[in-house]
Amino acid sequence: MSTQPLNTLRPGNRAEGRITGTGIGLRSPHIREVLDTQPDVPWFEILTDNHTAAGGRTAAELMAIRECYPITFHCVGLSLGSSDPLDQGYLDTLKTMHARYEPAWISDHLCFSSLDGTHYHDLLPLPFTEEAVEHVARRIGFVQEFLGQRILVENVSSYMAYTHSVLSEAEFLAAVSETADCDLLLDINNIYVNEFNHGLSGIDYLDAIPLRRVREIHLGGFEDKGAFLLDAHNHAVSKPVWALYRECIKRIPGTPTLIEWDNDIPGFSILQQEAETARRIAAEQSAAQNGA
Amino acid sequence: MQLADFERRIMQGITPVAATQDRQATEQMLKPGGELTAKECLAVYRNNITSTRVRALQAIYPVCETILGSDCFRVLAREFAWQAADACADLNVYGGQLAEYLGAQQRSNFSLLPYLKELARLEWNWHTAYYAADTAPFAYQSFSSAAAHPERLRFTLADGLALLETKYPVREIWQRHRARENPDSIPALEACEYLCIHRPDYGPQVTSLGKTTYVLLTRIQKGSTLEQLGDTAELSENLAELLPVLIQRGWVSGFQLLSV
Numbered sequence: 290m291s292t293q294p295l296n297t298l299r300p301g302n303r304a305e306g307r308i309t310g311t312g313i314g315l316r317s318p319h320i321r322e323v324l325d326t327q328p329d330v331p332w333f334e335i336l337t338d339n340h341t342a343a344g345g346r347t348a349a350e351l352m353a354i355r356e357c358y359p360i361t362f363h364c365v366g367l368s369l370g371s372s373d374p375l376d377q378g379y380l381d382t383l384k385t386m387h388a389r390y391e392p393a394w395i396s397d398h399l400c401f402s403s404l405d406g407t408h409y410h411d412l413l414p415l416p417f418t419e420e421a422v423e424h425v426a427r428r429i430g431f432v433q434e435f436l437g438q439r440i441l442v443e444n445v446s447s448y449m450a451y452t453h454s455v456l457s458e459a460e461f462l463a464a465v466s467e468t469a470d471c472d473l474l475l476d477i478n479n480i481y482v483n484e485f486n487h488g489l490s491g492i493d494y495l496d497a498i499p500l501r502r503v504r505e506i507h508l509g510g511f512e513d514k515g516a517f518l519l520d521a522h523n524h525a526v527s528k529p530v531w532a533l534y535r536e537c538i539k540r541i542p543g544t545p546t547l548i549e550w551d552n553d554i555p556g557f558s559i560l561q562q563e564a565e566t567a568r569r570i571a572a573e574q575s576a577a578q579n580g581a
Numbered sequence: 582m583q584l585a586d587f588e589r590r591i592m593q594g595i596t597p598v599a600a601t602q603d604r605q606a607t608e609q610m611l612k613p614g615g616e617l618t619a620k621e622c623l624a625v626y627r628n629n630i631t632s633t634r635v636r637a638l639q640a641i642y643p644v645c646e647t648i649l650g651s652d653c654f655r656v657l658a659r660e661f662a663w664q665a666a667d668a669c670a671d672l673n674v675y676g677g678q679l680a681e682y683l684g685a686q687q688r689s690n691f692s693l694l695p696y697l698k699e700l701a702r703l704e705w706n707w708h709t710a711y712y713a714a715d716t717a718p719f720a721y722q723s724f725s726s727a728a729a730h731p732e733r734l735r736f737t738l739a740d741g742l743a744l745l746e747t748k749y750p751v752r753e754i755w756q757r758h759r760a761r762e763n764p765d766s767i768p769a770l771e772a773c774e775y776l777c778i779h780r781p782d783y784g785p786q787v788t789s790l791g792k793t794t795y796v797l798l799t800r801i802q803k804g805s806t807l808e809q810l811g812d813t814a815e816l817s818e819n820l821a822e823l824l825p826v827l828i829q830r831g832w833v834s835g836f837q838l839l840s841v
Binding site for chain 2: 338341342343344345346347348349365366367368371372376378379382401402403404405406407408409410411413416418420421424447448449450451452453483485486487514515516517518519
């Protein structure tokens with residue numbers, strides 16, 4: 290594989306342009322290939338927490354990517370639903386990275402991932418209660434004010450629900466986004482996983498949330514464990530998820546979509562094929578609506 | 582139930598060391614997904630958290646894993662994952678206490694691997710150096726006036742630079758394993774080896790030091806002023822020769838003048 294020095298890459302003007310079409314979640318195994326071959330991908334989503342290094346190769350590669358492509362940041366460390374104080378150190382790092390790399394937007398998850406000073410690096414579901422709505426909305430508000438922009442909040446998959454919950458998941462997501470006045474990152478795979486695991490209806494879910502707030506759609510692959518679906522992001526997008534995506538993009542045509550593959554990562558061409566499928570579905574829906 | 586208490590109850594059910602009654606209390610709060618039982622739901626999250634931490638440790642300590650064997654390392658890592666503090670959202674700063682943990686294991690389990698703790702320290706410092714900030718050029722212009730005040734002048738080392746004094750040939754062990762060379766027949770050290778782990782460009786390096794250089798860097802790391810560095814005969818004789826070299830290498834990356 291080519292090892293073109295980072296400082297001899299195509300020189301800069303920083304890539305401009307809106308986030309449109311189907312992007313790809315950029316992961317470490319593909320970074321060199323992307324820099325060397327400059328594939329025709331409209332944008333990349335970066336896992337922020339993998340690139341917090343203050344210097345060295347990681348930072349240099351991300352800067353080189355940013356020079357060539359528009360990017361977004363996808364975080365896992367804000368722990369928006371935790372009862373711990375927000376991690377100011379993490380926020381400071383995020384703000385520094387935002388100034389340095391200029392992502393189009395920043396997203397994180399509607400969950401908690403830390404408690405009593407310990408971080409768990411997993412997306413733990415929240416109880417769907419009014420108290421939780423107020424709590425999370427307050428924290429999102431603080432983060433948005435600190436960063437000077439709206440953030441996108443993503444729905445998570447889960448393997449347990451709570452007897453304490455008084456709202457449905459969709460009602461909870463809607464209430465949080467309206468109260469916080471934030472945007473949404475809608476993960477279609479996560480809706481389907483929860484459809485299977487909790488018996489909810491994906492279509493009803495789509496109809497219950499404020500779709501006008503959805504700025505990005507995620508598509509990924511689950512692992513079928515038999516008794517439940519695991520949101521492992523280690524497979525291609527499944528047929529029922531493509532079907533639910535079709536229903537979603539029909540409702541919010543033109544919404545940027547991202548192919549997300551985090552584990553057992555295949556060759557980059559596989560992700561490009563997935564992106565092409567998403568583009569084709571979006572184009573079909575657009576054509577059907579224009580013809581209607 | 583307030584949200585904070587709710588979240589604590591959930592984590593009590595997930596944590597492996599939870600008391601049975603705590604776990605059962607958590608299970609009562611759940612509506613399991615799919616065909617899972619409440620106990621199995623909690624196990625899914627417990628496994629997710631454990632796996633993430635173990636994978637992080639495997640990435641940081643590959644030579645320790647090779648020497649211990651994958652299965653043994655995984656068992657140790659799974660225990661460590663729920664004993665050591667994990668106080669940062671950034672996984673890149675997780676796992677620094679593994680050397681101490683392995684050192685404790687050494688006393689009871691790994692008497693044939695007395696170098697394990699030092700090896701783990703080397704791997705951790707390598708990992709830290711990889712993610713360190715880049716070194717800015719030394720401010721030579723302002724240094725000449727600052728050097729007129731040796732009693733207030735303190736040097737700073739490059740971000741991520743680490744110093745190790747090792748009783749065992751861990752550098753050799755580590756390098757041979759990384760290069761997939763035969764690690765057998767590595768002679769014991771006749772005396773301590775002094776190592777500097779640093780990152781000159783994109784890749785960290787491990788450099789063996791003479792004792793005087795190690796002592797000088799250690800004193801700088803502990804905050805000695807320029808005047809104090811000249812206190813001992815050993816350092817004062819070598820300071821004029823060594824300091825420019827350390828600055829030129831980027832190991833000494835800057836300085837500060839303490840307030841009067």
